[in-house]
Amino acid sequence: MKKILILACTATFLFLFSQKTVSPVEYKSSPKVFSIKGLSQSVSIDCGSSRMIVLSGQVPLDAEGNLVGKTTEEQTHQVFKNIENILKEYGGTGKDIIKLGIFTTDITKTPDFRKVRDNYVNLQNPPVSTLVEVSRLFREDVLIEVEATAVVKNK
Structure with missing residues (x-):
């Protein structure tokens, strides 16, 4: 079912993009999450x-750019x-996530990651x-980085 939704979204995106009357793509950065100038935190694609x-x-940086946690x-x-x-x-939550990309500096800590992840997905x-x-990740004290893709119903 999710594969069909992704294919439908891709087809809708291509159709809307070809019409040039509406932009189906929106780039955002949240004020509640640390952001780097010149980088979008997220891209939203309208799929109907x-x-x-x-x-x-x-x-693991807070909104001010401070590292949160040592483990x-x-x-x-x-x-x-x-x-x-x-x-x-x-308008979504972690329950809407369909794909995760996890980058860790210590794969033996995967059970620790899963224990937390399971509270969100x-x-x-x-x-x-x-x-x-x-x-290594972009800083020596950063142990994990996670990419996510979600599908959220329009309201």
Whole structure:
């Protein structure tokens, strides 16, 4: 069902884009999440009855840019708080996530990540995901970064 929705969204996007009368794409940055100048935190694509929301990788920084947490578990809480704050701007929640991309500096901490993630996503229909261990993220003290894609019904 989700594959059909994604295909329908892609077809709708292509149709609307070809009409040039309406822009189906909206770029946003949330004031509740730290943002870097020149980078959109999210892109929303109008798919008719729903919107596909694609989020930039979220890291464990608060709105002022301060690192939150020293462990993977603590940092994952802040990452998902950031994801939730962005999705709320579109009327969604973590339960609307259909895809996660997880980048971690220590793959052995995956159970700590999952324990937190499971509080935010729809476990009846869990999102597809990719987990990659990396040698380093953009700062040495950042242990995890998570990209998310969600589909939120239009109201």
